[in-house]
Amino acid sequence: NAGVTQTPKFRVLKTGQSMTLLCAQDMNHEYMYWYRQDPGMGLRLIHYSVGEGTTAKGEVPDGYNVSRLKKQNFLLGLESAAPSQTSVYFCASSYPAVALSYEQYFGPGTRLTVT
């Protein structure tokens, strides 16, 4: 199993450009999440999904959109990138029913710089 993968690993955008980050998991997990990590800080939840076709806002959703058209994929979109969105983005997934552990499995992260 590859676990949780993220594409791309690095990206540089100019202000106003758009892009989509792709997260894929092969563990048949129901729940998926997008977090951002700014320097010297912990991860903050952007959006999450509790199943195919459903999404919900997290702590810092402004400027981002998400879609979960397939159970194994969770896309994060930036319609008009801003320098404040320079960050490292992590995707995670979990399957709450497994041993009730609520453990989340993380991808390797995407470093995004907006100039």
Add this chain to the structure above:
Amino acid sequence: AQTVTQSQPEMSVQEAETVTLSCTYDTSENNYYLFWYKQPPSRQMILVIRQEAYKQQNATENRFSVNFQKAAKSFSLKISDSQLGDTAMYFCAFTKAAGNKLTFGGGTRVLVKP
């Protein structure tokens, strides 16, 4: 809303010695889960240890153990026999049993010196 606080931005420890990282949290929930994640320079988030709030016994995973004080809302991590590979950022995290969304603390950077 839940909050998680890690009051130690950085700690250093000699190889083979013990270091304890502090974490406090605020919640009105009675049932929840607490985690410590390790983030080495590779950026990968690695689960170190978890604790269920309904369990009084402190969790232990090899050289890692926690001191869970539910009434005080405290969840500290002890790393025994520190190794160079333990050098990393450590994050404390909280989730409600039903919500499954993680709330992270700001992290503690641990440097293990040879």
